[in-house]
Amino acid sequence: MLKYILLRGLLAIAVAFTVSLAAFFLLNAATDPAQAIAGEDATQEVVETIRARYGLDQPLPVRYAQWLGGVLRGDFGESYYWHKPVAELVAERAGTTITLALSALFVTILIAIPLGAFAALNPNSWIDRVALGVAVSAQAVPNFWLGLIMIILFGVMMPIFPVSGDDTWRHFVLPAFVLGASSVPAVMRLTRTGLIEVMGADYIRTARSKGFRSGALLRRHALRNALLPVISVLAVQLGQKFGGSVITESIFAINGLGRLALESILGADIPTVQMLIFVFAIVFVAMNLVADILNAALDPRIRIG
Template identity: 35%
Template sequence: MFPYILKRLMGLIPTLLIVAVMVFLFVHLLPGDPARLVAGPEADSQTVELIRQDLGLDKPMHEQFVNYFSKALHGDFGTSLRTKRPVSMEIAERFWPTFWLTVSSMVWAVLFGLVIGIVSAVWRNEWPDRLGMTLAVSGISFPSFALGMLLMELFSVKLGWLPTIGADSWRHYILPSLALGAAVAAVMARFTRSSFVEILQEDFVRTARAKGLSETIVVLKHCLRNSLIPVVTMMGLQFGFLLGGSIVVEKVFNWPGMGRLLIDAVEMRDYPVIQAEILLFSLEFIFINLVVDVLYAVINPSIRYK
């Protein structure tokens, strides 16, 4: 197991290098002049040129990339063009609100998704299955931003139960996490049902039932563990998507997270912030995939990486 983990960690280097090159080229192809945006619409061309030199945007592209990547290796991602603060500080302040929003969304989505998927598989083609899959299809089909606005209108405007803006208390997390996790819960329900249906038809399940074990023990002890490997894979991918895909929900709820920071950075062509955030999202995906692979051996001891 250790050599496999070490090999995967070493694979981070070329992957992050390719991502860094692609992100660098992408942000520099965005329309708009960062120097003009920083200087303001009323600044003359001489002032804009001075700002461009100060930001290092007057140098050739390859020199800008070498300078950026060499500093990034030492943990220096530059200074935000918009706030004049270190990019690492900007991201550090916004990371935890996004992280805890993602965790809260993932927790309830996984729990509900597993329950609905298991119930639908056990009572396949009966009314619990039809009800559960109807809810799953509705969760996938309904856009997160539309669900967010609907929840705000109902629970904040009409009923006045929950706040809509800010991240000061646990009550602020309820509506954004519901809007963000609805699609994940739907995907988990459908995926769990599919995995469970296959496991329920295996020979060891029939053997367990023939021994006189109760259906609850058969489902929770024998079926659940054997069906978790594909489910864990989906959980890892969905967690990564939530971390990087909370932009729309954060915009709707004015959430002080990384998604909102990325939107502001794109609007202002804040190259250092855009590059650092996308690199961080890429690193998160790679790390989550590594954790998922390691969990395979924990769930099923028969799996060993050589």
């Protein structure tokens, strides 16, 4: 098991740094950082001065090696836009995004697992069709559209929740629902499929013959076994919430990492964008690693393979 974790961990680190390498070269190829800092009306002399000041006159491989060396030392560079250390910017807003991601995951669990359970207990019925319809609708609706609908319904027509900011728990209700809804289809379908398979197992039929009701079977036996693969999927979904928070945080004016990423892109703040991509990649890869470890712990055949 330890060897499996080490191998998966090394692979995860390699993937994260590959993402950072690709992002670094693509960001620097898409725009001239010196020109973006100086502004469109700046003279060539000013642009060249800024280029020399920030070391932008060096080759890209040298600059990437310097950035990577700084990351390994804990130095993430300085923001061109905010003129402060990138690590400080990330630390200031990380807590908000973590709160939003965990809240969204809670919404996913609260909606998807009961829907999947009801659909599995009533296969091919109207309940099953309604549950699948909700899943398909949630998958088809983009976050920005759902966010705007939530603002109109619960911020304008029925002003129940605040629609901007992150001061209290009430500010996270609507954005958590919007961000969590996108994960409902995958978790619901997996719960439904797992429960249908488990409910057809021999030990479930034996328990039914002994007089156990469907509710008791679901709570004591079926749900516990059917949710084992769902747990690992939820770990991956949590990692996706960080990258997916860009649109949601922008719509609801939440000062998290997602909004910081959008502001950095609009301000051509390459050091901040580069660091945020690296952070999102690390979180996503880490959650995938957690999912792999959970799968290996629950299914010994994976470790053997």
